Amino acid sequence: MSKPRFQTEWEEMDEEYQQLQETHKVYRQKLEELTSLQTTCSSAISKQKKCLKDLRWSLTKCSKTCDEQELKLIADMKTQINDKENVFFDMEAYLPKKNGLYLNLVLGSVNVTLLSNQAKFAYKDEYEKFKLYMTIILMFGAISLFFLNYRVTDEIFNFLLVWYYCTLTIRESILMSNGSRIYGWWVFHHYVSTFLSGVMLTWPEGPVYQMFRSQFLAFCIYQSFVQYLQYYYQRGCLYRLRALGERNQLDLTVEGFQSWMWRGLTFLLPFLFCGHFWQLYNSLTLFRLGGHEDCKEWQVIMLSLTFFVLFLGNFFTTLQVVNKKIQTNQEKNHKKD
Incomplete structure (x- = not known):
């Protein structure tokens, strides 16, 4: 007598279930092995970095009493130390590590390290798309406010700016934890922009606010336009340089001019400098408005x-x-000559 169909299906499902349990058991074992390897690698890297730091300090100290041959050897060792530190930086991008102060305040001790290249690139591309879409939204939002002169619409726009820059700071911090080299002013720039947008959000309606409103909206439109140009130009530069192996795969577009952008047209520079001087013009305008007889808000001088x-x-x-x-x-050309 043949088995009922449902019994056959049940036995097949039970067999798959047993196989799934075995697979999950192997997965748990591999996960424990991975955690152990991560701890071992992190400890070894920390030890190596401390030794290199001590060695660098010792080399700097003894270089004051060395002859020319020894100085050359010290310089060579310092170069190798820098190379090893760069290697350690790349290694740490694939290891869990403690969040920085900012991420700890925002996310707590949640591990934000993405362990695979695929996950890192997917997060980076999503970050770039987020910036592009928000730039377009902010541009059209600022344009629409020229026709919608209502306090509530201004507040929504300023709140959107605060949310956008806050989100950028969090996403950039996560990218930096995963090996993206975003350093210097262009990181701090978004924190300052968040503060500026927050002050604009709290600026109450009044005659001084209306005097500056149109200038600020025009500046937002121009800034979004320049960021739109930057995105497509920098993306093209990065794609070419990554294909040549000259840039890190996690390098990002930024709101500024970078040295790697020199390979090609520098048409962005006039637009960037125009935006910089517009910021100065905004500062001077607000400083002048701060002395206006109707000015009673602290936001005016703070924004300036x-x-x-x-x-x-x-x-x-x-x-x-x-x-x-x-x-x-110039140095390259001099060496060629």
């Missing part, structure tokens, strides 16, 4: 100072990058 900080940081950082790249090109 914040725009001035943004101008200084953006302008001098861009100048530094351009000057450094020009000097590098």
